[in-house]
Amino acid sequence: MTEKTLATGRAVILYDGRLLDHADETLFTPPTAAASPAGGRGSTWIVQQGGDEWVLRHYRRGGLLARFLDDSYLWTGLESTRPWREWRLLYELYKDDLPVPQPLAARVVRSGLLYRGDLITRRIPKARSIAELLSVAAPVPWDAVGRCVRRFHDAGVWHADLNAHNVLLDAEGRVHLVDFDRSGHRSGATGWKQANLTRLRRSLDKLTQGRLEAAAWSSLLDGYRAGG
Secondary structure: OOEEEEEEOOEEEEEEOOOOOOOOHHHHOOOOOOOOOOOOOOEEEEEEEOOEEEEEEEOOOOOOOHHHHOOOEEOOOHHHOHHHHHHHHHHHHHHOOOOOOOEEEEEEEEEOOEEEEEEEEEOOOOOEEHHHHHHOOOOOOHHHHHHHHHHHHHOOEEOOOOOOOOEEEOOOOOEEEOOOOOOEEOOOOOHHHHHHHHHHHHHHHHHOOOOOOHHHHHHHHHHHHHOO
16 A cells, blocks of 8 residues: 555545545535445445545534534544544455455544544445345345355454445345444453444344344345354
8 A cells, every 4th residue: 555645734635545546525526417336424426436435424413412403523542533434444355355345535624623524435336236236025034144154253343333335245145344434343241243233133123113024134144154
């Protein structure tokens, strides 16, 4: 990786110099005609870049604080900002050949004690989330989903928001995880692994209104136990 940073006004941009010749504020300007895809609490756009497609995500809060702070976060230093931490985690996971989107650039814009942030990743071609597949009654390779989750757990990676919108299948049926905001490495006790699986199950139950087939979850767990 050729990690580069660029400071411009109140903004600082982090990017991979091997993938981008340069970086500036225009990279983070959402296309006016783009639609925000489903899933995730941030504002997300698909950006066409020649024959490539990028995913531009603007960080936004969830929960009660969203009503007051919306897209602003407390500044405690550049390295602890959410875009910086997610970009670095994604790069590490991508380098280790784990199925995640390739990180391209991150931006932090500071305003006194607060900051706003953005992240750009390369879009996984023709990928569809489990949530999308369930909505059209398309088949889901549940055992492969379980094996994928196990790969991350074996690498000590905790996903902060493992749900049906953040598990994607590409055109070849390979499973990927996306949206690693607030995620990171865990070690020691294994309770966090079960918590990840419980969160995913709760998401699936919500989408199916509690009608997820028992065989589907059993297959996922079988894949998880078998490992990646």
